[in-house]
Amino acid sequence: MSLISDIVTSDLYTQQLKKLERVSQILSLENDVIESLSQPERVIQVKVNLKGNDGRVKTFIGWRSQHNSALGPYKGGVRFSPNVTQTEVMALSMMMTWKNSLLGLPYGGGKGGIRVDPKSLHRDELERLSRGYVKAIYNYIGSDIDIPAPDLNTDPQIMAWFLDEYIKVSGKVDFATFTGKPVEIGGLSVREYSTGLGLATITKVATEKILDGIEGKRIIIQGFGNVGYYAAKFLTEMGGKVIGVSDSKGGIITENGIDPEKVLELKKNGEPISSYEGKKVTNEQLLTWDCDILIPAAVENVINKTNASQVKAKIIVEGANGPLTADADDILRRNNVTVIPDILANSGGVVGSYVEWANNKMGDIVEDEEAKKLIITRMEKAFNNMYQEHEKKFSEYDFRTSAMAIAIERVVRASKLRGLM
Numbered sequence: 061m062s063l064i065s066d067i068v069t070s071d072l073y074t075q076q077l078k079k080l081e082r083v084s085q086i087l088s089l090e091n092d093v094i095e096s097l098s099q100p101e102r103v104i105q106v107k108v109n110l111k112g113n114d115g116r117v118k119t120f121i122g123w124r125s126q127h128n129s130a131l132g133p134y135k136g137g138v139r140f141s142p143n144v145t146q147t148e149v150m151a152l153s154m155m156m157t158w159k160n161s162l163l164g165l166p167y168g169g170g171k172g173g174i175r176v177d178p179k180s181l182h183r184d185e186l187e188r189l190s191r192g193y194v195k196a197i198y199n200y201i202g203s204d205i206d207i208p209a210p211d212l213n214t215d216p217q218i219m220a221w222f223l224d225e226y227i228k229v230s231g232k233v234d235f236a237t238f239t240g241k242p243v244e245i246g247g248l249s250v251r252e253y254s255t256g257l258g259l260a261t262i263t264k265v266a267t268e269k270i271l272d273g274i275e276g277k278r279i280i281i282q283g284f285g286n287v288g289y290y291a292a293k294f295l296t297e298m299g300g301k302v303i304g305v306s307d308s309k310g311g312i313i314t315e316n317g318i319d320p321e322k323v324l325e326l327k328k329n330g331e332p333i334s335s336y337e338g339k340k341v342t343n344e345q346l347l348t349w350d351c352d353i354l355i356p357a358a359v360e361n362v363i364n365k366t367n368a369s370q371v372k373a374k375i376i377v378e379g380a381n382g383p384l385t386a387d388a389d390d391i392l393r394r395n396n397v398t399v400i401p402d403i404l405a406n407s408g409g410v411v412g413s414y415v416e417w418a419n420n421k422m423g424d425i426v427e428d429e430e431a432k433k434l435i436i437t438r439m440e441k442a443f444n445n446m447y448q449e450h451e452k453k454f455s456e457y458d459f460r461t462s463a464m465a466i467a468i469e470r471v472v473r474a475s476k477l478r479g480l481m
């Protein structure tokens with residue numbers, strides 16, 4: 061059976077369906093179960109008309125995809141991107157279902173997006189767009205229904221506008237409806253860096269199992285935003301050596317090691333990463349540069365059948381959602397490159413969100429240090445659990461298969477118990 065033929069898909073959705081199909085066959089899931097898991101429960105499309113500062117109306121399209129709620133309310137970020145499509149958001153919401161399930165969180169999967177280049181808007185236009193999006197979807201979200209958070213090009217300030225608009229239009233003063241908020245309004249300072257912290261933690265634990273530890277390992281990171289910067293920072297603190305970084309404009313390689321704080325400073329001053337001392341490289345060159353650990357932490361499908369065979373890293377840790385295609389998985393496995401899958405590697409973000417959400421619900425009883433420990437412990441536990449299952453049941457496949465199998469089985473069990481399947 062092919063799930064792909066009759067759906068007009070973005071490439072990310074095609075890739076996710078291929079990955080789902082592959083694991084479902086290994087788990088011997090029935091066709092109707094696979095069919096059901098392949099479709100979101102609901103996709104909301106909205107139009108936001110924005111009166112621009114030049115007096116003209118600009119029209120933007122956005123979505124919220126609610127993939128599966130068998131384990132709890134939908135949970136996942138909202139991205140602002142000029143390239144985002146409905147099917148991309150659908151794919152990302154499916155990945156959130158697996159991620160939340162794998163981590164044992166009480167959530168289903170959701171994801172949202174607005175098709176916009178945020179750099180093309182003034183700050184007050186961005187605020188009106190953010191508020192317009194929430195005005196359009198507020199009936200479908202809530203702290204027990206669907207809980208948005210930051211993703212690509214969205215940040216705590218945008219969450220603050222989302223929350224304020226939600227309170228105004230719904231009349232519900234429910235701060236747990238959004239996570240990744242500023243600390244002044246119920247945010248958890250740890251959430252800002254929890255994806256990078258989780259990524260570094262998983263990388264460290266994985267290198268202890270697969271290589272001989274993180275100390276001195278040569279690391280390359282694509283993308284220097286929230287995930288990439290904090291991953292670089294924590295991995296450096298843990299003893300790793302970041303030798304390459306990039307952003308959308310290109311990157312730099314320096315065998316002496318890169319200081320993440322100095323790169324951040326450059327970016328804050330509006331200077332390109334390539335002004336850092338070292339060899340200037342394109343993103344294509346960066347991905348296939350010699351290193352121990354490669355962390356694609358920017359956008360999807362960057363490692364695919366055209367470049368996978370040239371990857372020289374021993375381990376790839378997926379910081380972004382979906383940076384590897386299904387074809388790349390096959391090639392890398394044949395070449396003995398270990399892949400730590402996105403649903404495990406970048407799940408520190410949603411674990412941080414979970415602590416923030418629980419704190420908002422319970423009245424702020426978890427302190428920062430405790431939250432940080434909780435995230436690290438959850439991540440280590442999730443890796444060890446995946447590793448054990450892999451050794452026991454799925455050792456002939458890759459870690460993605462093992463992680464997805466654990467996640468999908470949990471969702472299917474919950475769905476059957478609830479009578480949803």
Ligand SMILES: NC(=O)C1=CN([C@@H]2O[C@H](COP(=O)(O)OP(=O)(O)OC[C@H]3O[C@@H](n4cnc5c(N)ncnc54)[C@H](O)[C@@H]3O)[C@@H](O)[C@H]2O)C=CC1
Pocket residue numbers: 210211212213214255282283284285286287288306307308309343357358359360379380381406407409410
């Ligand atoms: N922010 C979070 O908590 C989480 C983010 N993720 C995923 O991580 C990835 C990055 O997200 P953030 O760091 O939050 O985004 P961000 O907007 O903070 O940073 C994105 C970075 O990627 C770079 N970039 C964009 N397009 C690129 C391209 N074509 N080639 C190379 N670099 C490019 C940008 O210049 C920027 O440095 C996304 O896939 C996102 O879905 C996953 C889990 C949680």
Ligand SMILES: O=C(O)CCC(=O)C(=O)O
Pocket residue numbers: 135136137138159207208209210211239240381406407409410411413
């Ligand atoms: O923090 C969250 O709720 C979700 C973050 C996210 O969108 C992701 O993990 O891809």
